[in-house]
Amino acid sequence: xxxxxxxxxxxxxxxxxxxxxxxIALIDRLPQVTFWKVGLELFTSTGPKILEVLKSRQKxxxxxxxxxxxxxxxxxxxxxxxxxxxxLLTIHATAGRDALTAATEAAQExxxxxxxxxxxxxxxxxxxxxxxxxxxxxxKIPLELPEYTLEMALxxxxxxxxxxxxxxxxxxxxxxxxxxxxxxVCPGVRPTWADKGDQKRSxxxxxxxxxxxxxxxxxxxxxxxxxxELAWKRISEELTTVA
Numbered sequence: 422x423x424x425x426x427x428x429x430x431x432x433x434x435x436x437x438x439x440x441x442x443x444x445i446a447l448i449d450r451l452p453q454v455t456f457w458k459v460g461l462e463l464f465t466s467t468g469p470k471i472l473e474v475l476k477s478r479q480k481x482x483x484x485x486x487x488x489x490x491x492x493x494x495x496x497x498x499x500x501x502x503x504x505x506x507x508x509l510l511t512i513h514a515t516a517g518r519d520a521l522t523a524a525t526e527a528a529q530e531x532x533x534x535x536x537x538x539x540x541x542x543x544x545x546x547x548x549x550x551x552x553x554x555x556x557x558x559x560x561k562i563p564l565e566l567p568e569y570t571l572e573m574a575l576x577x578x579x580x581x582x583x584x585x586x587x588x589x590x591x592x593x594x595x596x597x598x599x600x601x602x603x604x605x606v607c608p609g610v611r612p613t614w615a616d617k618g619d620q621k622r623s624x625x626x627x628x629x630x631x632x633x634x635x636x637x638x639x640x641x642x643x644x645x646x647x648x649x650e651l652a653w654k655r656i657s658e659e660l661t662t663v664a
Contacts, residue, residue: 428660431630433458433483433509433606434653435640441467445474447644451653456508458483458638472505482507483606483638487545489513492520496527503531503540509606509636510540511586514573521580541584541604544577546570549588549609567591574599589624589632596633608638612656615642626656627663 434451435458436444444463448454457480459471464486475482484507488498495516502510512524525542532539546569547556553566562569570591575598577585584604587595592605599605607629626637639656646652 428630428663429453429657430455431634431636432456432626432656432660433481433636433638434643435460435608435638436463436471437640437644438463439466441471441474444471447649448475448478448480451643451649453653453657454480456481456483456636458485458640460485461487469505472507476506483509483511483636484540485509485511485638487511487513488524489516490520492517492523495520496523499524499542500527500531503528504535504537506532506535506537507540509543509604511543511545512582514544514546514577514585518576518580521577521582525581542582543604543606544573544582544585546573546577546585546587546591567594571595571598574603578603584635586638589629589634592629592632592634604635605633606636606638607634608640610634610637610639612642612659614655615652625659627659630660630663 433456434454436447437460438444438447439462457475459482463471472482484502488495495512528542529539556562556566556569570587571594574585574595578599584606586606586608588609589607592607595605610624610626610629612625629637643649643652
């Protein structure tokens with residue numbers, strides 16, 4: 422990483438707002454942001470229209486809809502989503518090997534049909550709001566949390582996916598095991614001066630990059646700040662120390 426511009430392009434800002442008007446206001450308020458995440462709330466509210474807004478401003482898009490269904494349904498959803506020309510698209514690893522394999526093929530088909538680049542397909546290993554205790558007691562999974570996320574990442578990699586979403590605390594192990602060509606996308610990133618909210622397994626942005634993250638997903642520390650521009654600037658400046 423050579424300069425601030427390159428580091429900033431690795432920060433994906435979450436457009437976790439309820440409607441198109443709020444989304445456009447935030448996009449226009451932070452013109453320096455090149456990569457935006459559209460999640461369930463906003464996409465359910467606006468549909469693909471918000472993707473068209475982002476595309477018209479030459480922004481990169483992380484469409485974070487976390488598909489989790491039977492293979493045929495997941496494939497259909499990925500085929501449709503790929504036509505939008507988004508850069509990253511998520512699916513739960515727990516959908517299983519058949520669904521993951523079908524998703525990769527369908528995303529390629531959908532993109533080819535629309536004449537756009539296919540999205541990088543990224544698997545959710547474990548939501549960053551889930552703690553080790555909840556994994557064991559609520560979800561009844563007998564593996565230790567780092568081992569479980571590693572198994573989900575390996576399943577995704579074996580199924581042909583491009584990377585995974587994981588908490589910053591699992592990045593170093595996944596980078597070592599899965600290699601340098603596997604994308605690691607980290608939500609749950611919190612600057613020291615920001616409220617952790619419902620994130621259970623977080624690191625600072627600089628720590629996450631040093632650990633091996635390719636992309637950081639940051640929402641509320643920027644979008645809920647009194648001055649989002651200042652929060653963005655502070656995070657950018659902190660990241661230049663590891664560039």
